[in-house]
Amino acid sequence: MSAPTPSKDRLFRRPSWTENQTVTRALRTETVGGAILLVAAVAALVWANSPWREAYAGLRDTSVGYEPWHLELTLGHWAADGLLAIFFFVAGLELKREFLVGDLRTPAKAAVPVIAAIAGVVVPAAFFVVTVLAAGGSSSDLRGWAIPTATDIAFALAVLAVIGSHLPSGLRAFLLTLAVVDDLIAITIIALFYTEGLEVVPLLLALLPLGVFAFLVQRRIVVVWLLVPLALTTWTLVHASGIHATVAGVLLGLVVPVKPRAKVPRISTLPAEVDVAHRFEHRLRPLSAGFAVPVFAFFASGVTVIGGGLGEALRDPVAIGIVLALVLGKLVGVLGSTFVMAKFTRAELDDDLAWSDVVGLSLLTGIGFTVSLLVGELAFGPGSDRDEHAKLAIIVGSVVAAVLASAVLRRRNAVYRRIHLEDQVDHDADGVPDAFEERGARTGHIEPGPTG
Known part of the structure; x- marks a missing residue:
């Protein structure tokens, strides 16, 4: 019997059954989180434009904490600097998993989403700069060049949940992978371009609790009363250094092991076969998607649009640049780079x-x-007129992009549903849909079933 004939390279091909299950679990949580995020953003907009808008501003600007460690922050700042660190911790876990055991570990598979993510950052940034200069903006306006470069995966998946949940698994996996790389780029941008007044001593001191945290998790010593204080100390020192504190969340996530081990130290609190990163992600992703990000969105989205605020904002070169960059820049960058790679x-x-x-x-x-609102605050200062204009532009651009995407994808939803139903019905005794086995047969590799 001759060996299977290798098929041509395929873009957005169906992932393996195991990878598909991982992606499905992650997307399910992010979709629910996106719906909560949407509710929080709408609630903030309604409150900020109601007769009680001063109460909203008073709540957002209430100071809590202690000044000696630069920790006397408003509730809005605590949401941006503190709660979003949980979001970026989960992002750090995703990054490490994708690069070590996920699709990004294989250069051939990683090439298209990585290039698309990079182009999805560079092209919108270029759109923003050109638009701002053409509209008569100043050099200080260009500080917002990174605002339209981020993609909110939770919000995007919430839109997909509304227009139809039958997007092909290969395309959904590509979207998640692109978002992971996008997060890495956003984290790098925040650390390099939006850090002012760097304090070296606190930054060096942060390496101590970070190192102890890494030592414990690498040896599978997962004890809450040890790890949480170390994580909080790392976050506090990074915050005191002048680097945005969310970077601490990423660093903590990147030191967590993502592979089971054949042998573990006797002092470990987890068995060798347990995936520590998966354990953390399973517990923290719902907290991130269902609480941390929505609370940040609630405090960041409350922009006043009544009394001509919307019209004034959309005449601002920065706002015009953000809207065009989100809608056209992302489209040209991601679609264009994918077509060129093909x-x-x-x-x-x-x-x-x-x-x-x-x-x-x-x-x-x-x-x-989420990240766009954060970068806007870092670029122009939270609560400033320019920041308010940027927030409105982010909301408008995101809504326009969502509506256009819905119009395009809804036409294919009936096809997706038919394919999905066939995959659910066509199961063999091994529990793996036939469509995944057929792909394996074409490539010469059959994915084992759950008991294989």
């Missing part, structure tokens, strides 16, 4: 997909919210 590598779309799906996906990446 031509360069002579790869073809997977059989289930059409290029209109890629257009819809590219538009979805223009939904920039």
Whole structure:
């Protein structure tokens, strides 16, 4: 019997059954979190434009904490600097998993989403700069160049949940992978371009609790009363150094092991087969998606639009640049780079997909919210007029991108539903859908079932 004939390279191909299950679990949590995020953002907008808007501003600007460690912060700052550290901790876990055991560990698989993510940052930034200068903006306005570069995966998935949850698994996996790389780039941008007045001593001191945290988790000593104080100390010192404190969350996530081990020290509190990163992610992702990010969105989205505020904002060169960059810049960057990679590598779309799906996906990446709002505050100062204009532009641009993506993807939803139903019905005794086994047969690798 001859060996299976290798198939051509496929873009957005269906992932392995194991990888598909991992992606599905992550997307389910992010979709629910996106719905909560949307409710929190709408609630903030309604309150900030109601007769009780001063109460909203008073709550957001209430100071809590102690000044000696630069910890006397408003509730809005605590949400941005503190709660978002949980979000970035989970992002750090995702980054490490993808690069060590996920699709990004294979250069051939990583090339398209990585290039698309990079282009999805560079092109919107260029759109923003050109638009601001063409609209008569000043050099200080260019501080917001990074605002439209981020993609809010939770918000994007919430939109998908509304228009139909039958997006092909390969496309959904690509969206999640692109978002992971996007988060890495956003973290790097925040650390390099939005750090002012760096204090070296606290930063060096932060390495001590970070090192102890890494020592414990690498030896699978997962004890809450040890790890939480170390994490809080690391966060406090990074915050005191002048670097945005969310970077501490990423660093803590990156030191957590993502692979089970054959042998573990006797002092370990977890067995060798336990994936420590998966354990942390399982417990913290719901907290991040369901509480931390929505609370931040609640305090960051309350912008006053009544009394001409919206019209004034959308005449601002910064706001115009953000809207165009989110809607057009992301589309051109992600779609254009994917098309060029397809031509360069002579790869073809997977059989289930059409290029209109890629257009819809590219538009979805223009939904920039959580990180965009954070970068806007870092660029222009929270509560400033320019920051308020940027927030409105982020909301408007994200809504326009969501509406356009919905219009494109809804046409294919009936096809997705049919494919999904076939995959659910066509199971063998091993519990793996036939579609995944057929892909394996074409590539010469059959994914084992749950008991294999």
